[in-house]
Amino acid sequence: NAGVTQTPKFRILKIGQSMTLQCTQDMNHNYMYWYRQDPGMGLKLIYYSVGAGITDKGEVPNGYNVSRSTTEDFPLRLELAAPSQTSVYFCASKHSNYGYTFGSGTRLTVV
Amino acid sequence: TQLLEQSPQFLSIQEGENLTVYCNSSSVFSSLQWYRQEPGEGPVLLVTVVTGGEVKKLKRLTFQFGDARKDSSLHITAAQPGDTGLYLCAGERTSGSRLTFGEGTQLTVNP
Numbered sequence: 220n221a222g223v224t225q226t227p228k229f230r231i232l233k234i235g236q237s238m239t240l241q242c243t244q245d246m247n248h249n250y251m252y253w254y255r256q257d258p259g260m261g262l263k264l265i266y267y268s269v270g271a272g273i274t275d276k277g278e279v280p281n282g283y284n285v286s287r288s289t290t291e292d293f294p295l296r297l298e299l300a301a302p303s304q305t306s307v308y309f310c311a312s313k314h315s316n317y318g319y320t321f322g323s324g325t326r327l328t329v330v
Numbered sequence: 331t332q333l334l335e336q337s338p339q340f341l342s343i344q345e346g347e348n349l350t351v352y353c354n355s356s357s358v359f360s361s362l363q364w365y366r367q368e369p370g371e372g373p374v375l376l377v378t379v380v381t382g383g384e385v386k387k388l389k390r391l392t393f394q395f396g397d398a399r400k401d402s403s404l405h406i407t408a409a410q411p412g413d414t415g416l417y418l419c420a421g422e423r424t425s426g427s428r429l430t431f432g433e434g435t436q437l438t439v440n441p
Contacts, residue, residue, distance in 0.1 A: 223372075252428075261336075261418055261431035262373070277428065309372050318363050319429060321372030 221245050225310050225322035232300040232329045240295040240325050242310030248320075250313045251293040253277075253285065255306040256324075262309065268293055300329045333357060334421055334432035342438040343409055351404045351435045353419035360422050362395055362402045363429070367416040409439045 226241045249270045254262035264277030268287040282304060284296040307326050311319040335354045343349055361380040365373035377386050379395035386393045392405040406413055420431045
């Protein structure tokens with residue numbers, strides 16, 4: 220099993236550009252999450268999903284959108300990139316009663 | 331307001347020393363998890379504690395959940411350079427709900 224796979228690993232965006240961060244998991248987990256981590260900080264929840272077709276906002280959803288058309292995929296969309304969105308983005312998934320499995324992250328820089 | 335407060339924020343010790351990291355809150359959690367994160371990687375789950383007063387051991391690491399389920403500690407015995415990393419505590423307010431992270435403790439173990 221590959222676990223949670225995130226692409227790309229690195230990206231530089233110009234202000235105002237858009238992009239999609241991809242996340243896929245092969246563990247048949249219902250729950251999936253997007254977090255951002257700023258330097259020296261913990262993780263802040265952006266959006267989450269409890270199953271295909273269901274998404275909800277986390278602590279810091281502004282400037283982002285998500286979709287969950289399949290159990291495996293949970294892409295995160297940035298429509299108008301801003302410098303404040305420079306961060307490392309982690310996707311995670313979990314089975315109902317177990318700990319989270321994280322991807323290795325996407326490091327995004329907005330200039 | 332940070333729901334989970336971790337202390338200390340930074341810790342630099344010599345190989346062979348013992349250390350304790352604390353995770354405190356005024357809120358009750360149904361479970362608390364500890365993760366370890368290395369540079370350039372996502373957090374990796376170390377342990378989940380669910381019962382007040384529970385103690386779990388993972389080799390040289392001892393995890394304890396407070397009796398009131400509001401706090402937790404991680405104790406490392408005879409630290410080694412391989413223990414270096416960012417240690418994150420994270421809690422679920424109710425079973426299956428979203429995970430809230432502390433801001434982490436950056437541990438450096440010098441040889």
